[in-house]
Amino acid sequence: MLASRCRLSRALAPRVRAPQVCSSFATGPRQQDGTLYEFRTYCLKPSKMNEFLENFKKNVHLRTAHSELVGFWLVEFGGTMNRVFHIWKYDNFAHRTAVRKALAKDKEWQEQFLIPNLAHIDKQESEITYLVPWCKIERPAKEGVYELATFQMKPGGPALWGDAFKRAVHAHVDQGYTKLVGVFHTEYGALNRVHALWWNETADSRAAGRHRSHEDPRVVAAVRESVNYLESQQNTLLIPTSFSPLK
Template identity: 55%
Template sequence: MNQVFHVWKYDSYSQRAAVRAALAQDPSWISEYISKALPMLTSQHNEVNYLVPWSRLKSPPQQGGVYELASFQMRPGGPAVWGSAFQASMLSHDFPGYGKLLGAFHSEFGLLNRVHVLWWFQSADHRAEFRHKAHTDARVVAAVRSSVVHLDSQKNQLMFPCPFSPMK
């Protein structure tokens, strides 16, 4: 609870560095955001991720709804080892509509071998309903069973966009 999760898209590391340097010099950013956010901050974690090759960043089908961020700590070896099985597992949920896959990301900096998958659902109740249906779908169960051998841990978070979020 009481976590904020930002996703920032950059075209390159150079662009990221330039944007961050400009923000550090922007009086509005400092007075209207950072100065207000810092007293509420107890910890911060940064990662640099990239879209996995088979994933495309998508927009939600409509405004509203809820998001689920599923974070997977994979065993070492990278996508060359577990990529195909993981892709099959995620697409087995996306294809029949058990969730709307918005993007799958692999860590480059931060905790390595981590994959984040962002899903969209109309509501938390729809998410629960679709996930229960997926657990009885033999195709989904088989795909997950093939992928789970590469998994160390998984954490799922239900997220609600802030009013200023472009993902609202």
């Protein structure tokens, strides 16, 4: 009898739902839009940098006939030198697979573009990234320099640190200290990694804006919150090449 009453009490008791973790930086909206961005970095032999760039400029149309090149830059400062960094856009993973298959059959691309350039590359790295749901790629109105700020965040994903990171980014943008091109987070590569791509008119204007932001209490407060979830950060100054769509 007592056991029956206990079962009845449990049945009538209000059910307590488990708390749900929500974030505007969550992965749901990203997965509905399958567009992905491949970040490729080539470490080149120092004596072959100019030759590589000339060949790329001459034959880049053979590669862009297959998929969209977002931007192509020389690494000026930050980390290993003699590097080039480029971003390629794909509709989804199936699109990228189809492009790679088509390139494998493209004799002109292989003979004029791929084979000559391979001899100049010491190492190459690739990451697959998505744009965060709350931004899109903004194309600067004129030529300038770019900065790729790479943040290694603590494990836990966007549900943990996404909102704080978003507030830190917007604090810089809203005050006009720099121009945001796009924010990407890594799907393949080091996880919990976020890349913010910024544009400035010159390296000196970037330095001036950064100094002003350090004295702005609105930016300082937002950044202080975000760094609670930060493990490391690396900034790279990028110079667009003459054939880069993003100048």
